[in-house]
């Protein structure tokens with residue numbers, strides 16, 4: 001979708017020999033700062049540079065790290081031109097593909113290039129190569145006349161068996177000061193040698209044997225392997241849940257490794273990777289490099305460096321890994337490519353899957369998009385012949401797809417129990433009972449954290465809401481707190497209603513996972529019930545523990561949110577109950593139907609992945625909704641077609657283009673004024689409509705007032721120049737922030 005409409009800014013990623021800049025030349029240096037464009041500097045005496053070199057330059061009274069971007073633009077008076085500091089960082093230079101990628105992303109997202117460069121250099125600051133290891137060992141013989149004090153004697157003793165790494169370590173072992181050790185070195189009794197530090201990342205072995213692929217897996221793997229080393233191509237690897245997509249794309253990873261190249265695997269959420277990492281090790285013998293926001297400090301710096309040095313061969317990471325300075329990237333894989341988590345919503349707003357396709361094109365390498373439920377955009381790209389299609393239509397090892405049943409909540413209402421209101425209707429209750437009797441496991445899915453999404457006062461009707469957001473407070477009984485899921489506000493539940501002052505009148509409305517778990521525990525006192533959400537799994541080890549407990553059948557019923565929907569493989573899980581299949585369909589969002597369909601298909605795919613067949617029960621008030629019809633009839637293709645028709649009729653993406661502007665600020669008047677000023681300057685162009693300004697659905701978020709514009713245009717038109725020109729015409733005070741969201745995915 002992207003590459004068809006926007007020409008690459010540069011095609012310099014070819015094989016032209018790199019240009020050298022010598023003393024006296026003027027070069028453009030891009031700084032990782034929110035400033036437009038690169039700054040010109042002069043190459044000093046004795047330094048030769050090429051594009052991509054990381055250098056230090058004076059900026060005002062400081063020094064900044066930057067990257068040589070190309071020849072200087074030549075607008076500054078040569079007399080004012082400053083020299084590059086006579087220093088080049090000992091870092092591999094940034095490859096052309098990374099540089100043209102940064103240019104492209106900046107142009108597409110309407111951010112300055114420096115801000116995009118910052119995503120690449122973020123971990124480079126102060127980064128030095130790892131120092132060599134100092135080894136102390138004995139000399140052949142003790143020099144004649146050496147004065148052997150007691151302390152010196154102990155040092156020689158400590159070295160008797162084998163060399164020791166580090167002066168300080170040796171001194172500690174011998175119980176002496178470092179100066180004693182250094183004295184012996186000076187005297188020639190012992191010696192110091194240097195060794196390269198051990199590699200952080202062993203090379204994965206592409207020829208180690210993993211699982212034995214089945215016939216259609218082999219065919220798919222061969223198609224993907226054949227594309228490696230042959231330039232740019234995009235492949236959709238589509239396979240039903242449990243068809244073994246991971247094992248198949250591992251073969252393409254192996255092909256890239258055999259060709260001596262690096263591989264990037266993007267995954268939507270890092271909670272996915274516990275089982276994934278185990279499979280990777282099983283196939284390749286070693287762990288890959290891992291990159292996400294929880295990788296911090298020294299590990300982060302060393303990983304960054306190893307990727308730039310081509311010492312890390314395979315990187316699995318969240319969306320930000322796309323901007324790493326790969327020395328020689330040969331293949332990208334985007335797993336669960338349909339996942340909304342690939343859209344970065346803060347700071348630089350970008351879609352990592354779409355940008356990954358651009359990165360592949362700039363690097364002239366293949367990319368594999370894997371999913372059981374591909375995004376509409378991807379499916380249409382396959383239909384248009386832009387992407388190649390590789391399919392797996394069966395689950396491995398003879399497992400079958402689950403049977404899907406609809407539970408009509410109007411005809412079969414949940415019955416009240418001694419525990420109060422209930423959320424599970426009789427058909428689902430029966431199915432859970434059968435599952436428990438068979439000693440199998442059940443998953444109850446509800447995409448809502450906490451106990452109840454709304455608490456209201458039954459005396460006056462007041463709803464407890466967040467002080468800084470347009471949102472209700474969600475009760476969490478486990479932590480005995482009310483929480484705002486948007487800003488993180490937490491408070492104990494008040495004793496009295498803040499509106500009418502009455503005590504003991506609060507009632508919870510609607511269920512969250514804690515409430516459903518409470519019902520399950522009350523109905524089946526013998527069952528082991530666990531409620532799981534992102535906030536109960538804060539540490540990665542918690543997810544690993546949960547997966548273990550499921551595998552060892554220490555849990556009978558797990559009630560969970562979308563953290564359980566994807567990627568996991570629980571052999572004993574035969575029943576999936578979706579508590580509220582309508583949740584998510586009601587929101588106004590361009591992709592509400594598509595997303596709900598994907599999510600429910602993913603959740604359903606958790607059932608029956610072992611020897612036994614699985615069953616899925618979807619509780620709904622609207623059994624005729626196209627999403628539910630598609631799920632029960634197993635007609636994903638038909639659903640996508642219908643969805644595409646709807647969007648085509650409205651000119652919505654991918655048949656049209658959208659850019660959203662979000663104005664926000666603490667001062668509502670200033671936001672309103674900025675909105676009015678922008679409205680007056682609205683560009684008028686045929687076929688382009690601009691809606692707004694209007695208060696956002698979340699009119700207040702973290703205390704900031706929010707107003708939105710939406711620009712809509714035809715598919716064959718770049719909207720960026722229009723938006724850029726529009727914004728340039730209007731002066732907005734610094735208290736109002738304008739975020740530009742190209743191809744918006746959220747509309748709140």
Ligand code: ADP
Pocket residue numbers: 211212213214217239240241242243244245246247279396397567569
């Ligand atoms: P998907 O991503 O398509 O849902 P996975 O790649 O997660 O499927 O595979 C599901 C499970 O089946 C994993 O445990 C995987 O290791 C296993 N598996 C895949 N292919 C084979 C095979 N050919 N033989 C044995 N096990 C396999």
Ligand code: ZN
Pocket residue numbers: 466467468469471484485486487488489702
């Ligand atoms: Zn809030």
